[in-house]
Amino acid sequence: SGSTDSGRHDSAHDARWPRQNSLTMKEWDIPYDELKLFEKIGTGRFGTVYRGSWHGAVAVKLLHVNALSDHSVPLDTFKHEVATFRKTRHENLVLFMGACMKPPRLAIVTSLCKGMTLYTHIHLRKDKFTANKSVIVAQQISQGMGYLHARGIIHKDLKTKNIFLENGKVVITDFGLFSVTKLCFGNKRSARGDSLGIPPGWLCYLAPELVRALRPHASLHLPFSKTTDVYAFGTVWYELLCGEYPFKGQPPEAIIWQVGKGVKQSLANMQASRDIKDILMLCWSYRSTERPDFPHLLSTLEKLPRKRLARSPSHPVHLSRSADS
Numbered sequence: 001s002g003s004t005d006s007g008r009h010d011s012a013h014d015a016r017w018p019r020q021n022s023l024t025m026k027e028w029d030i031p032y033d034e035l036k037l038f039e040k041i042g043t044g045r046f047g048t049v050y051r052g053s054w055h056g057a058v059a060v061k062l063l064h065v066n067a068l069s070d071h072s073v074p075l076d077t078f079k080h081e082v083a084t085f086r087k088t089r090h091e092n093l094v095l096f097m098g099a100c101m102k103p104p105r106l107a108i109v110t111s112l113c114k115g116m117t118l119y120t121h122i123h124l125r126k127d128k129f130t131a132n133k134s135v136i137v138a139q140q141i142s143q144g145m146g147y148l149h150a151r152g153i154i155h156k157d158l159k160t161k162n163i164f165l166e167n168g169k170v171v172i173t174d175f176g177l178f179s180v181t182k183l184c185f186g187n188k189r190s191a192r193g194d195s196l197g198i199p200p201g202w203l204c205y206l207a208p209e210l211v212r213a214l215r216p217h218a219s220l221h222l223p224f225s226k227t228t229d230v231y232a233f234g235t236v237w238y239e240l241l242c243g244e245y246p247f248k249g250q251p252p253e254a255i256i257w258q259v260g261k262g263v264k265q266s267l268a269n270m271q272a273s274r275d276i277k278d279i280l281m282l283c284w285s286y287r288s289t290e291r292p293d294f295p296h297l298l299s300t301l302e303k304l305p306r307k308r309l310a311r312s313p314s315h316p317v318h319l320s321r322s323a324d325s
């Protein structure tokens with residue numbers, strides 16, 4: 001009798017709901033007219049981000065789509081990447097809310113990140129991160145990235161510009177969108193780079209195998225992998241600790257030549273313990289197989305000796321206690 005019962009439920013369910021596939025795509029399809037767009041937050045290589053509203057505050061990334069190009073290929077890729085995006089639920093990843101998928105309106109809607117990016121903290125405000133704070137930030141990045149990789153998603157563009165810090169909590173953005181966004185040529189900013197289309201501040205995140213595969217206008221076919229994400233994490237770790245990019249001030253050709261040959265940024269002048277430098281060197285390994293994965297990085301970071309572990313008097317726990325008494 002139980003099986004008859006559930007059978008009846010299933011057919012009722014089928015009648016009310018379309019097949020799973022079409023349902024799951026439609027669910028994330030936000031009609032463009034429902035979005036309210038406010039001020040522009042910024043323009044990146046592939047899209048412009050607006051502060052917006054859709055059942056509350058959101059960030060809307062409008063992709064630059066070349067009006068004259070054939071949309072069919074980008075749309076398929078876009079849909080594929082949106083399908084990837086909606087599989088993500090993790091504290092340290094930006095919340096995906098939906099997408100507008102009607103060309104020429106292609107947009108990604110996510111939660112609005114408060115706080116600033118690590119890039120802003122490190123390179124614009126010149127905020128100093130202590131070793132302890134860097135470790136805490138790096139742990140959260142490893143946690144978010146470990147989750148992405150476990151779900152089979154490669155970030156492809158991990159960098160301090162794509163990592164927000166909200167009251168000490170790391171929020172990673174922009175994952176998995178690299179290839180679709182690269183499809184949307186015709187944005188003027190790419191012309192600012194050189195003939196390889198290298199935007200400033202991108203190169204130092206690229207693993208040797210990516211650097212060696214660079215060709216003009218062929219970034220779509222770069223061999224991104226979990227291990228190239230780990231290499232990029234190494235660069236973020238370096239920025240946290242040193243407050244600047246590796247190979248600072250060097251022209252792209254010099255960086256390409258060195259990284260491609262396996263020359264790393266020297267750590268001789270860096271004030272840090274052996275363990276901390278070891279993490280960098282492992283992430284930046286020339287051979288991708290020698291780079292650690294994120295779960296391994298996380299446990300290494302957790303084992304690092306912490307300085308001044310005692311709670312400071314301004315710790316919230318103390319505050320609430322004294323308020324009670």
Ligand code: ATP
Nearest residue numbers: 041042043044045046047049059110111112113161
């Ligand atoms: P690139 O195109 O090279 O990745 P970028 O990271 O600056 O450069 P975008 O990712 O397009 O470019 O972001 C544009 C601006 O919008 C940046 O200032 C970014 O910090 C901001 N931004 C992106 N996503 C969000 C979000 N979810 N909440 C708040 N601000 C965001």
